[in-house]
Amino acid sequence: MKPMGKVEKAERLSKARARIFAVLAVLFLALQSAYISNGALEGAGRVSHLKIGAWAVNAIVLLALLATGGGLVRGRDVRDLLNDETTQDHRRRALNWGYWTMAVVAFGLYGVSLFETVTTREALHMVITLGVAVPLLVFSFLERRAYRDA
Numbered sequence: 001m002k003p004m005g006k007v008e009k010a011e012r013l014s015k016a017r018a019r020i021f022a023v024l025a026v027l028f029l030a031l032q033s034a035y036i037s038n039g040a041l042e043g044a045g046r047v048s049h050l051k052i053g054a055w056a057v058n059a060i061v062l063l064a065l066l067a068t069g070g071g072l073v074r075g076r077d078v079r080d081l082l083n084d085e086t087t088q089d090h091r092r093r094a095l096n097w098g099y100w101t102m103a104v105v106a107f108g109l110y111g112v113s114l115f116e117t118v119t120t121r122e123a124l125h126m127v128i129t130l131g132v133a134v135p136l137l138v139f140s141f142l143e144r145r146a147y148r149d150a
Contacts, residue, residue: 010081017070017082018143024062025136031058032129055125059132066091066135090142098135102127 035051069083069091109123 006077006081010078013078014082014087014143015147018140018147020070021065021136022140022144024065025133025140028058028062028136029129029133031055032125035125052121052125055129059128062132062136066094066139086146087143090139090146093142094135094139097138098131101134102131105130 032055035055069079069087105127106123109118109126112118113123
């Protein structure tokens with residue numbers, strides 16, 4: 001069997017990345033129900049701090065994956081092919097969506113805080129969670145649509 005060329009490898013990895021980013025975003029959002037239902041945002045104990053720390057590390061890793069395209073372990077040639085102009089545009093658009101999502105959620109929480117008590121931790125959790133998940137989903141959608149249209 002003939003070894004896969006760099007272009008084919010990059011295309012295969014790019015398609016997989018689009019699927020994986022969508023799954024990671026959905027899992028990240030699904031885990032929030034576990035954090036919130038178990039009172040992770042309310043308590044001050046060690047378990048609560050551990051859960052919040054795990055959430056924060058998860059969010060940082062997901063942002064790093066989005067920022068780098070997740071191809072840091074690949075060779076420079078494949079990494080350059082993975083980050084072509086279209087992918088860079090998709091990443092820029094996804095991050096733009098993330099910014100606006102965070103702004104809308106912050107304004108929404110401000111409105112909610114007029115009627116309900118919203119702690120700083122709860123507000124930051126909502127803003128960051130949606131600010132991480134939405135760009136991942138948008139990037140995945142744009143990448144998958146580009147492959148479908150091609």
